[in-house]
Amino acid sequence: MxxxxxxxxxxxxxxxxxxxxxxxxxxxxxxxxxxxxxxxxxxxxxxxxxxxxxxxxxxxxxxxxxxxxxxxxFNHYISSWSILPFPLFYRNTIIITAANMTGIVLSSSLVAFGFARVRFWGRDTIFLILLATMMLPGQVTLIPLYLIWARAGLVNTFWPLIIPQWLTNAYNVFLLRQFFMTISTEMDDAARMDGAGWFTIYSRILMPLAKPALGVIAIQAFAWNWNNFMEPLIYLNEPKNFTIAIGLRLFQTQQSQKMPETMAMSVVALIPVLIMFFIAQRRFIQGIVITGVKGID
Missing domain, CATH: 1.20.5 (Single alpha-helices involved in coiled-coils or other helix-helix interfaces)
Incomplete structure (x- = not known):
């Protein structure tokens, strides 16, 4: 078989x-x-x-x-502090940065809320005009703005550096408006039926949902204001009002032959920005794509 x-x-x-x-x-x-x-x-x-x-x-x-x-x-990090009043420079920078971060977040979110939720005549035209200001170089308005602050008697104070940040800017308004428009208006309607006003909808509904976008704006505002050099150079004249960016330039001018000390102070000035980035890195990356989520209606 x-x-x-x-x-x-x-x-x-x-x-x-x-x-x-x-x-x-x-x-x-x-x-x-x-x-x-x-x-x-x-x-x-x-x-x-x-x-x-x-x-x-x-x-x-x-x-x-x-x-x-x-x-x-390591003594380069210690000896440099006694050459110039760097603690004072850091204090000034912290005051300006904290005030500007608060102003940018509040003003930008309020204006963006108006463009995204409130319907009024000419809204889209005004929004496009606001976006057009992004094409205007800062050098064009530098002299007129300086004359305005000089006539107001605010040169050599922090106010020329703080007040403009509380008047928002086109980029932040655009970013937040795009994010607000991705949030359904049904929550607005439900809140309005319960008697909520515009400010309640803004503060209790949209702002908590917009934390990723607000985090991006806050991080960018911190980095820009901490490293800002041009405006403090124009408006601040006395060392007691200098920021860390101007202080580093003054240190480099006076101690041009001491490269290690200059680099040591530069590293110390960079540490807060690095810490902020690594702490908020996830939220920063999360919000990079926000501006491309929804187009202009």
């Missing part, structure tokens, strides 16, 4: 699928390599600044660059 064995068919290799998987893997590897190279390139200035702040004087200008000094000079 013979038993016949049925031969199993051996499945052929799906080469197109294999090639497709290999192509995807190679594509990801290439992307990661390019991103890593870009990250290294963009990190080099900061790494050089950090390295120079810890070098002895004789290594600061050596070529090729000595990235890791044989001895670390």
């Amino acid at each position: 013979t038993t016949s064995q049925s031969a199993r068919p051996v499945a052929g290799t799906d080469w197109p699928l294999v090639v497709s998987k290999i192509t995807r893997i190679l594509g990801k590897i290439i992307i990661y390599i390019v991103l890593a190279i870009g990250a290294v390139i963009f990190s080099l200035p900061f790494l050089w600044m950090l390295s120079t702040s810890l070098k002895p004087e004789y290594l600061a200008y050596r070529v090729p660059i000595v990235w890791i000094p044989p001895e670390l000079e």
Whole structure:
């Protein structure tokens, strides 16, 4: 008695699928390599600044660059504080930055709420005119604004740096308006049926839902105001009112031969911005795409 064995068919290799998987893997590897190279390139200035702040004087200008000094000079971070009143510069910068962050968030959200929710005659035309102001270079209005603040007697005070931030700007209004328009108006209607007014809808419905967009605006406002150089240079004349950006420039002018000390103060000035970014990094990335969510109606 013979038993016949049925031969199993051996499945052929799906080469197109294999090639497709290999192509995807190679594509990801290439992307990661390019991103890593870009990250290294963009990190080099900061790494050089950090390295120079810890070098002895004789290594600061050596070529090729000595990235890791044989001895670390931490006293550069200590001695620089006694040359100029950097604690005063930091206090001034913190006051201006905190006031401007608050003003930008409140004013931008209020104006954006009006453009997104309140219907009035000429709303879209006014909004387009507001967006058109983004094309106006700041240098064009620099002299007229200075004359206005000078005639008001506010030059060499913080007010020329704070008041404009409480009057909002087109970019922030645009970003928040786009976000508000993605929120359903049914919640507004339900709140209005319960007797809520416009300000209640703004403060209790839209503002809590707009935390990602508000977080982006707050982060950007912090970074811009902390590093702002042009406006403080124009309006502040006395060292007691200088911000950290102007203080660093003054330090560089007076101590031009002390590169390690200058880099040490630059690192200290950069630390708050780095801390803010890493703390709020998730919310910042979450809000980058907000402006592209919904177009202009």
